Amino acid sequence: MADKAEQNTKEPQAGTPRILEDNSLIRQRRKKAAEIKGMGVSLFPNKFRPRDKIGDIVARYGRMDSNQLESRAEDKCSIAGRIMALRSFGKAAFVKLQDRSGSLQIHVQRDGVGQDKYQVFKKLEVGDIIGVSGPLFRTRTQELTLRAENIILITKSFRPLPEKFHGLTDVEARYRQRYLDLIMNQSTRDIFLARAAIVKTIRRRLEERGFLEVETPMMQVIPGGATARPFETYHNALGMKLYLRVAPELYLKRLIVGGMERVYELNRNFRNEGISVRHNPEFTMLEFYQAYATYEDLMVFTEELVGDCAKEVKGSLKIEYQGREIDLSPPWRNLDFRTSLLEIGGVPPDVLFDVQAALGLSRELGGVHKAGDGLGKALNKIFEVLVEPELWQPTFITGFPKEISPLSRTCDHDPDVVDRFEFFIAGRETGNGFSELNDPDDQLERFQGQQAERAAGDDEAQFMDLDYVRALEFGMPPTAGEGIGIDRLVMLLTDQPSIREVILFPLLRPEQG
RNA sequence: GGGCCGUUAACUCAGACGGUAGAGUAUCUGCCUUUUAAGCAGAGAGUCGCGUGUUCGAUCCACGCACGGCCCA
The missing domain is CATH 2.40.50.140 (Nucleic acid-binding proteins)
Structure with missing residues (x-):
């Protein structure tokens, strides 16, 4: 029998926790x-x-x-x-x-x-x-x-x-209560199954090539390896400030010095930046380092690796992303940085070698520059605005300015340029690789340059890491290293427009003010 | 940090150009031993995100805040 009086009561039934x-x-x-x-x-x-x-x-x-x-x-x-x-x-x-x-x-x-x-x-x-x-x-x-x-x-x-027909569609609820999203939405389950398959494929390919999986510190005394602002934390017992890592790079290269020769780490990095459809404060990155290899060797491997992932989850090298076709078949387009500015960005040629003109154009495009910023930083900003969004088909960009590459080996026939590539798919930087700088004196100078930029107010400039220089002084074999943004790769291969869709628990502000 | 949009029942959404709100699903009661968005009959369910102001009266108007989405930085 229905007891309507009881149905209406606001009194919780026995055992109902009042805190929820x-x-x-x-x-x-x-x-x-x-x-x-x-x-x-x-x-x-x-x-x-x-x-x-x-x-x-x-x-x-x-x-x-x-x-x-x-x-x-x-x-x-x-x-x-x-x-x-x-x-x-x-x-x-x-x-x-x-x-x-x-x-x-x-x-x-x-x-x-x-x-x-x-x-x-x-x-x-x-x-x-x-x-x-x-x-x-x-x-x-x-x-x-x-x-x-x-x-x-x-x-x-x-x-x-939630109701059976529409299910749970509210984006905020789906992120906050991912368990409900997973119960209700097969499409969400599919994304994370694909993510697992991609990660597994990457590990398998690296293992096949003799790479050793390692784990290096996420809490670092000196954050290094990337141009980014770190999160800070504090160790009570040691009375010491620590940083969450922005990259594992410098530790992985210490392992190369140590003779491990081929190492990789596939794990979280943390960058204290804004949140967007492409950025989550913590994100997953693959970094791998191979001794006796050049950045050009890694470009070939990148095509294979990304292609394998696509075949694994899409069954094809031709995929569709947000309604547009992308063909991952090798070889990918390869463009010089400066050439891309001219041909894709439509930048006047004189800008390429004129600091003031480049800074001016960059500022016109919304770039913010400090006194010490040079040609490299200005051109890079211009690149990000005018060229990067246009790189829909997989494209390697090479010939990056040394100014924005403090850990890369200098090009043998152009002292302003480094042996580096980035690759772009669907208008997004997806990976970055280079022949590693293994000349300790050159590295020390680059760090000093970064120190000067930091002193001039650039809080993304890299920290001095003398132990890393000391490691290089013992001798690091010529090495090529690369980082691939796993979240962005998963976005690409699961056709998701937002990085939050491929991270199980993306960072959100607390529900209650 | 700026702009635009959103926040109404558990879920998905309407709505009134000021008079304290509706639908479908879900739930509850009754009937039903092959249904599949089951069906039929009946019922209940809301701090209309939060706060302040204007007003006789605010969920609706104004301002502020919170959270989220997209775009820009």
Whole structure:
């Protein structure tokens, strides 16, 4: 009997924690839970062990017709999952059960599971996690269905799931409550399955080439390896300021000095910058270093590596991103930095060698410059605004100015340029590689130059790292190294416009002011 | 940091150019042993993001704030 007075009450049911928001639906679900408990049934048992995955069942039996399934009625399946839909007919019901591999319809009949279990079952709701076992059959409409012979509540759900048709679409809710997003949206699950596949492919390819996976400090006394502002933190016992790393680069190259010759790290970096569709304060980067190689060797490897990832998750080197086709087939376009400014950016030739003209143009385009900024920084800003967005098809840019590359080896026949490339896909920088600077005296001078820039007010300039110079003095074999932004690669290969869609828990401000 | 847009029931969304709000789904009650956005009948559910101001009266207007989205820096 419905007790409407009780339905209306604002009083929480027994056991409702007051620290979380409450509503009538939650109260109703807790009431049902109490009733189930009152029947002597545990709400959170941990005994049921599913023997099967729904995906496997569908793969194995999905093509069998009614008669074939009938003849295999002794093949009992045993699965566990969450109730995503429930259609009840009084003495029978259909349940849509979802596990990590897929979903399957369950038919529960009073005469199939027995009066007692059916009484409990009638109290179950969408969102509850149950275990069921029984044979498969096909319904009148030919849907593969498990006939429940046994059914058990595994976990009671106190909160209502979003509506079945529209699901959860509110972007903020999807990021904050990613668990709900994952329950409700197959497309979200697919993104993170693809991400895992991409990371796995990268590791496999690197392992095949003899790279060793290592882990270097994320908390660093001297943040180095990239031009970026670091996060600061503090170690209480040591009484010491620490930085979250902006890159693992300098540590990985110390390992090259140490004789490891081929190393990689695929992990998080932290940069204290604004948030955008391309930037999250913490992001995942692959960095790898190979001794006795040049940046040109890595360009070839990059084409292979990115291509392998595309084949793995898209099955093709021709992919579509945000409605436009991208062809990852090698060889990729290769353009000199200055040439790209002229041909793609439409920059007047005199700007390329005239600091004042370059700074002027950069400022016109919105660039902010300090007194000490030279040609390299100005041209780089111009590049970012005029050229980068145009590089839709995969493109290597080479011939970068030395001024913006303090860790790269100087080009043998142009002292203003370094042996470096960046590659761009879909108008975004996706990776950066270079022949490493292994002349310790040159490196020391570059650091000193960075120190001067820092003194002049550039808080993105790199810190002096004397131990790194000391390591180079022991001798680092000629080495090429590269970093690839994993989040951006995943965006590309899952056709996502925002980096937040490919990060499980993107950084958001707290919900309550 | 700036601009634009958004925030209404658990979810997805309407809405009134000021008079304290609706739909669908979900939920509750009843019926129903092959449904699949099940169906039929009935019912309940809201601090209209937060605050201040204007007003007889604000969810709606104004200002501020919070959170989010997109664009720009």
